[in-house]
Amino acid sequence: MSAVARPSLVTLGDVHVVHKARSGGFFQRDKVYALTGADLSVAPGETVGVVGESGCGKSTLARVLVGLQKPTAGSVTVDGEDLWRMAAGRRRTAIGRHVGMVFQDPSTALNRRLPVRQILRDPLDVHRIGTVRERDERVRELLDLVGLPASVADVLPGQVSGGQRQRIAIARALALRPRLLVADEPTSALDVSVRAQILNLLLDLRTQLGLAMVFVSHDIQTVRRMSDRVVTMYLGRIVETAPAADVPAGARHPYTRALFSATPGLLSPIDPIPLAGPVPSATRPPTGCPFRTRCWKASDECAAELPPVTEAGPGHLFRCHHPVPNDATDRELISQAQERS
Numbered sequence: 300m301s302a303v304a305r306p307s308l309v310t311l312g313d314v315h316v317v318h319k320a321r322s323g324g325f326f327q328r329d330k331v332y333a334l335t336g337a338d339l340s341v342a343p344g345e346t347v348g349v350v351g352e353s354g355c356g357k358s359t360l361a362r363v364l365v366g367l368q369k370p371t372a373g374s375v376t377v378d379g380e381d382l383w384r385m386a387a388g389r390r391r392t393a394i395g396r397h398v399g400m401v402f403q404d405p406s407t408a409l410n411r412r413l414p415v416r417q418i419l420r421d422p423l424d425v426h427r428i429g430t431v432r433e434r435d436e437r438v439r440e441l442l443d444l445v446g447l448p449a450s451v452a453d454v455l456p457g458q459v460s461g462g463q464r465q466r467i468a469i470a471r472a473l474a475l476r477p478r479l480l481v482a483d484e485p486t487s488a489l490d491v492s493v494r495a496q497i498l499n500l501l502l503d504l505r506t507q508l509g510l511a512m513v514f515v516s517h518d519i520q521t522v523r524r525m526s527d528r529v530v531t532m533y534l535g536r537i538v539e540t541a542p543a544a545d546v547p548a549g550a551r552h553p554y555t556r557a558l559f560s561a562t563p564g565l566l567s568p569i570d571p572i573p574l575a576g577p578v579p580s581a582t583r584p585p586t587g588c589p590f591r592t593r594c595w596k597a598s599d600e601c602a603a604e605l606p607p608v609t610e611a612g613p614g615h616l617f618r619c620h621h622p623v624p625n626d627a628t629d630r631e632l633i634s635q636a637q638e639r640s
């Protein structure tokens with residue numbers, strides 16, 4: 300590895316996404332803080348895994364990365380240029396060239412009325428890539444790339460299995476040869492029996508095409524195994540980014556440790572670090588550290604001030620006033636948490 304920093308494919312700078320809630324009064328609807336102050340860079344060829352409980356903002360982060368969600372504030376830089384300062388046409392071109400996205404449910408992500416050939420040709424038509432003949436050739440190539448027979452081109456998405464539909468969705472995401480693929484729960488809507496096949500396909504494609512990947516999943520052990528870096532989110536905030544090899548034992552944020560302790564590892568049984576109370580509402584996030592209402596280490600300082608970003612080592616950042624010591628075992632953390640409650 301050279302000492303020169305690699306230029307990033309996509310960089311988020313202090314990105315905020317605030318939605319209007321469906322709750323609240325007619326005149327004053329509540330605000331939902333879906334993503335708050337997110338800083339993240341994805342380098343060519345690297346895989347970044349995103350973990351965190353339901354509603355913490357993983358899909359919002361994914362949608363911001365691929366330009367589907369415009370931030371309320373902050374910047375999205377693609378190949379050195381601010382995406383949301385570009386004219387709409389240039390933005391579409393930049394997004395098409397650089398990023399592809401695979402969603403959770405391929406049944407709703409694909410137009411049910413179009414034959415697969417048309418679904419795969421669509422991005423090429425929209426971006427006017429190649430001649431008609433070359434587009435047809437590319438469709439065959441894409442089907443081959445995702446392990447589907449050429450005959451699939453003539454069927455409708457509803458006529459193939461869920462796993463095959465997800466292969467079609469992956470092929471479409473790759474149509475414009477993006478350098479980054481963002482996959483949001485790509486296997487969770489599929490039968491358990493085909494999940495591993497789709498995961499393996501993504502891993503093969505990553506190697507074969509040299510893709511960078513952002514991978515979102517509730518299956519955090521799988522995320523850890525297939526990623527170079529693991530991003531932990533809590534209530535709209537990135538609270539830790541760590542080399543996957545250091546997770547979970549070397550994680551410094553109490554929430555990362557708690558999250559991983561609640562899922563079975565290969566060798567360890569489930570032995571969760573107990574947390575206090577429920578996840579606060581995203582319409583009223585706590586002051587200071589978002590995790591402090593559930594954290595066994597929380598002090599007055601945590602309520603008063605958002606912890607600054609601390610660097611634990613190369614590629615390892617966290618936000619916590621009372622980080623977990625490097626060598627702490629789950630056992631020790633469990634008894635600390637039990638004492639507090």
Ligand SMILES: Nc1ncnc2c1ncn2[C@@H]1O[C@H](COP(=O)(O)OP(=O)(O)OP(=O)(O)O)[C@@H](O)[C@H]1O
Pocket residue numbers: 318319320321331332333351352353354355356357358359360581
């Ligand atoms: N269009 C919207 N309008 C209002 N609130 C929204 C909207 N989209 C997302 N939210 C809210 O923003 C927060 C973050 O949602 P997001 O879908 O990013 O979470 P997630 O981590 O992907 O959850 P899950 O694991 O369940 O997929 C949640 O509180 C969610 O209810």
Ligand SMILES: [Mg+2]
Pocket residue numbers: 357358359483
């Ligand atoms: Mg989601």
